[in-house]
Structure formats: structure tokens, C-alpha cells
Amino acid sequence: MNLFNLFEDIENADPEFQDRISPRRDAIKNMAGFGTKVAVAALPFALSSLFKKAYGQSAPAGVTAALTYALKLEYFEAAFYRTALAVPNLISASEKATITAIGAHEAEHVAFLRTALNVTTPAPADTSYDFTARGTFATVLTNYETFLAVAQAIEDTGVRAYKGQAGALIGQQVYLTAALNIHSVEARHASAIRYLRRLNHGATTTKPWITGTASVSNDTGISAADGNYAGENNTIQGGVDITKLPGVSGNISVTAAIEAFDEPLTMQQVLALVAPFGVS
Amino acid sequence: MKTSTLQEAGKPDLSRRSFLRYAGVGAVAATGVMALSACHKHHDDYNGAYDIGSGDTAILNYAYALEQLEAAFYIQVIASPYGGMSAIETSFLTDIRDHEVAHREFFKAALKDSAFPALTPDFSSIDFTSRAKVLGAAQAFEDLGVAAYNGAGYLIKNSDYLTIAGKIVSVEARHAALIRNLLSVGTFGDGSVIDANGSDKQQSIAQVLQVANVYLKTKVSAGSYNYIP
Numbered sequence: 001m002n003l004f005n006l007f008e009d010i011e012n013a014d015p016e017f018q019d020r021i022s023p024r025r026d027a028i029k030n031m032a033g034f035g036t037k038v039a040v041a042a043l044p045f046a047l048s049s050l051f052k053k054a055y056g057q058s059a060p061a062g063v064t065a066a067l068t069y070a071l072k073l074e075y076f077e078a079a080f081y082r083t084a085l086a087v088p089n090l091i092s093a094s095e096k097a098t099i100t101a102i103g104a105h106e107a108e109h110v111a112f113l114r115t116a117l118n119v120t121t122p123a124p125a126d127t128s129y130d131f132t133a134r135g136t137f138a139t140v141l142t143n144y145e146t147f148l149a150v151a152q153a154i155e156d157t158g159v160r161a162y163k164g165q166a167g168a169l170i171g172q173q174v175y176l177t178a179a180l181n182i183h184s185v186e187a188r189h190a191s192a193i194r195y196l197r198r199l200n201h202g203a204t205t206t207k208p209w210i211t212g213t214a215s216v217s218n219d220t221g222i223s224a225a226d227g228n229y230a231g232e233n234n235t236i237q238g239g240v241d242i243t244k245l246p247g248v249s250g251n252i253s254v255t256a257a258i259e260a261f262d263e264p265l266t267m268q269q270v271l272a273l274v275a276p277f278g279v280s
Numbered sequence: 281m282k283t284s285t286l287q288e289a290g291k292p293d294l295s296r297r298s299f300l301r302y303a304g305v306g307a308v309a310a311t312g313v314m315a316l317s318a319c320h321k322h323h324d325d326y327n328g329a330y331d332i333g334s335g336d337t338a339i340l341n342y343a344y345a346l347e348q349l350e351a352a353f354y355i356q357v358i359a360s361p362y363g364g365m366s367a368i369e370t371s372f373l374t375d376i377r378d379h380e381v382a383h384r385e386f387f388k389a390a391l392k393d394s395a396f397p398a399l400t401p402d403f404s405s406i407d408f409t410s411r412a413k414v415l416g417a418a419q420a421f422e423d424l425g426v427a428a429y430n431g432a433g434y435l436i437k438n439s440d441y442l443t444i445a446g447k448i449v450s451v452e453a454r455h456a457a458l459i460r461n462l463l464s465v466g467t468f469g470d471g472s473v474i475d476a477n478g479s480d481k482q483q484s485i486a487q488v489l490q491v492a493n494v495y496l497k498t499k500v501s502a503g504s505y506n507y508i509p
Binding site for chain 1: 355368372375377378379380381382383385386388389390426429430431433434436437439440441442443444445446447448449450451452453454455456457458461465466468469470474476477478479480481482
């Protein structure tokens with residue numbers, strides 16, 4: 001299904017579609033800052049009333065699909081940190097605050113998305129996941145370095161997953177903005193975990209941002225994560241070759257061109273990557 | 281395409297309808313990023329400020345202005361490093377400088393004839409000899425950048441531009457988290473920037489430009505987005 005064609009079709013059939021759901025309508029305008037201003041408890045009402053106002057139905061299918069997918073990934077992330085934090089002596093005491101804060105954010109994302117989507121069915125049990133990814137990361141819950149490496153790959157992949165849904169939420173003031181506000185927090189997490197690994201765990205070439213070379217897109221050195229970083233070494237943006245543009249001295253380097261832009265993954269790509277973890 | 285009259289004297293309501301349309305997004309996207317029409321004209325109607333105009337060109341020029349500011353800041357940071365800048369700080373801050381320059385140059389190239397001229401920064405309020413002041417300013421710029429992209433994303437009509445904005449904002453968020461961690465480990469996303477939903481807090485164009493203009497000699501206005509300095 002092509003979402004944009006769908007919107008075009010709707011607008012052709014119903015020229016007032018935009019006005020029905022436009023942020024200029026008071027009902028929606030009042031929700032513009034809903035992430036910060038409207039009580040979470042008021043959200044289901046706010047969102048459902050928004051679309052009932054438009055059509056007497058629920059959110060557009062494309063929006064629901066994108067947010068449902070996001071919730072699926074957030075369930076997994078929240079369970080990952082919750083499980084790891086419960087393992088005695090896995091996480092170093094001095095870094096526990098960072099991991100705890102990240103886990104708390106993931107749990108908040110779950111709660112937020114459940115509310116936004118009006119989901120009442122129970123979340124998957126934490127024990128339903130296989131955090132070793134069928135043995136690929138066998139020591140993920142017994143070796144802290146492995147845990148951090150997996151956490152880094154999960155966060156970097158989460159960033160790519162949200163980015164890949166931007167098109168599905170285009171023009172949606174409420175939903176796109178909410179997704180962007182989560183997307184950037186996932187990037188903060190990825191940066192923080194990468195920094196810990198660089199600072200305290202011997203990852204001497206790891207940077208807070210994803211680096212690479214013309215031939216290497218995966219900067220983790222863990223070949224099992226190649227798919228998670230596929231295409232991250234892209235240096236062409238919107239038809240512009242970034243390495244042909246002027247930098248501080250000479251042209252912008254391949255390294256800077258790779259690091260300066262994170263790349264998206266499609267829903268299909270991400271679901272294939274997380275399937276071994278039991279995300280379905 | 282002739283210069284849009286919608287920008288004249290700031291008449292946001294005239295552009296509202298097309299501005300909010302989804303219809304045609306697919307068709308526009310298919311023409312690619314470089315197809316942006318040179319229909320932007322710079323005005324100095326608003327107290328001598330450059331106005332971003334309206335439509336996708338406006339959002340790109342808005343981003344271009346912010347990236348110019350960030351790039352100029354980090355160029356200064358590396359050109360006159362604060363005392364005691366560690367090797368890893370030098371390495372990371374140089375990387376960030378180069379990322380911001382890449383962002384700046386991308387927007388300039390994408391906007392072609394519609395691009396703003398080079399803006400002149402004013403960093404006279406920043407003490408570049410002080411680590412705390414420099415990293416504090418860097419943190420403010422990075423958090424502002426994240427909030428700016430998050431707040432303007434929904435205004436972008438072309439899905440290619442939207443995705444590229446997404447590619448940039450997550451890198452800005454990585455910067456923000458790193459700078460915060462350099463100042464105090466564990467503050468990468470504390471309560472000062474993250475809300476109870478575990479989410480960043482977007483800011484409007486008006487909110488962001490009000491702050492950005494403090495650091496610009498030539499001010500930037502956004503008459504179509506309710507901001508005139």
C-alpha cells in the first residue's frame with residue numbers, strides 16, 4: 001500500500017480531508033504540544049477524538065502501522081534493559097545510573113505508545129525474548145562488554161527504525177513530532193553507550209556517532225551486526241555527493257560524510273534483524 | 281517559477297492550505313531533492329532580517345541558518361581551544377565541527393540559488409578560553425538543534441527532505457548526548473531535556489530563532505511562522 005497515494009485518493013474523494021485533520025482545527029491545535037502539556041491519561045481520548053472528529057474512525061492505517069511497529073521494538077528494548085538490570089553483578093556499579101536511565105526511557109516509550117494507540121492487551125513477557133539472538137550473543141546477560149555491544153547495536157538500530165518511518169508520518173504534526181522526539185532520544189542512548197564503551201571498555205576506535213570507511217559500514221567490528229549497520233557508510237544525500245563539497249580544509253572527508261548522516265532501515269529490514277531475539 | 285508572492289509582507293494564511301496538503305507528496309518526492317525550485321527571494325522587510333520564506337525552501341534555509349551557526353561555533357572552538365582540552369575532547373570536537381560543516385554545505389548545495397547568504401555569527405558572549413563556557417554553549421546549541429529539527433519536521437512536505445532531516449537530527453542528538461556526558465557523565469538525556477514520556481521536547485521555529493538570533497549579527501526572521509525579531 002502506498003500511503004501517499006492513499007492520501008491523494010482520500011483528498012480527491014474528500015477535498016476537505018486536510019481541514020478535517022489539519023492542525024489548524026482547534027481540536028488538534030490544542031494538542032500540538034501534547035507530549036509535554038497534555039496529561040498522558042488524557043491521550044487516548046485526545047487521539048481518538050481527533051480521528052472520530054475527522055471520520056468517526058481511528059487513526060489512519062499508515063500511522064497506526066508505524067506506531068504499532070515502534071511499540072513492538074520498544075517492548076523489546078524495555079524488556080532487554082529490565083532483564084539485564086535484574087541480573088546480579090552484570091552491570092558495573094559506576095555505569096548503572098546510565099543503563100537505568102536508558103531502561104526507564106524505553107519503558108516510558110512503551111507506556112506512551114500504548115496510550116497513543118489505545119492498546120489494552122498485555123505487553124509480551126520479558127521471558128518471551130531471547131536476548132542471545134539464538135546464541136549469537138551467548139554471553140549477553142553474563143558478560144558486561146557483550147551486553148554493552150548488544151545494547152549499542154540495538155540503540156543504533158532503533159534510531160534507524162524510527163528514521164525509516166518518517167515518510168509514513170509525513171505532515172502529521174502530532175504523530176510525526178512524537179516519533180521524532182523519541183527518535184532523538186534513541187540517538188542520545190546510542191551515543192551514551194558508545195561513549196561508555198570508548199571510555200571504560202577498551203573500544204578505542206568507537207565514537208559516539210557511527211563511523212566507517214568507503215568499504216566498511218559496520219564500525220562495531222562485530223560481524224554478526226553487519227546487517228544492523230548496512231548502508232551506514234553512504235556519502236550521497238539527496239543526490240549530493242557530500243565528499244565533493246568544501247570542508248574546513250579541502251573537501252569534506254569520507255569519514256565526516258559518513259558520520260554526519262545516520263541512515264534509515266525499512267520495517268522489513270529491522271524486523272528481520274530482531275526476529276532472532278524473538279521479536280515478532 | 282516566479283518569486284512567490286506568498287512571502288510578500290508575510291501572509292501565512294495564503295499558503296496554509298497547500299502547505300498542509302499531503303496530496304502530491306509522492307509526486308514531489310519522485311522528482312528528487314535537487315529539483316527544488318529557485319523560488320525563494322530574500323527579504324529584509326523585517327527590521328533588516330533575512331526571512332526564511334515559506335514551504336520546504338523555508339525549512340531548509342532555517343536548517344541552513346542553524347547549521348551555519350553551529351559550524352562557525354565549532355570552527356572557533358578548534359581554532360582557539362580552551363586550556364586543557366584533552367586529546368579525546370579535541371578529537372570529538374573536531375569530528376563535530378566537520379559534521380556541522382557537512383550539514384551546512386549539504387543545505388547550501390541542496391538550496392542552490394535559494395540558499396541564504398553566509399550569515400555572520402556573533403559569539404562575543406562566549407568565553408572560548410573556558411572549558412565550562414564552551415561546552416555549556418555547545419550543549420545549548422546541540423539541544424537547540426535537536427528541538428529545532430523535531431519541531432519543524434512536520435512542516436516538511438517532501439519525503440526525501442524529511443528523511444534527510446531525520447538523518448541529521450539523530451547525529452545532532454548524538455552530539456548533544458556526548459557534550460552533556462563530557463560535562464557530567466550520565467546527563468546525556470536528563471530531565472532538563474527529556475520529558476515524562478522519555479521524549480525530547482520539540483521547539484517551534486519562533487522559539488528557536490529567538491535563541492539563535494542572539495548569536496547572529498544578521499538576524500533571521502520567519503514571517504510565515506509567526507516570528508519577526
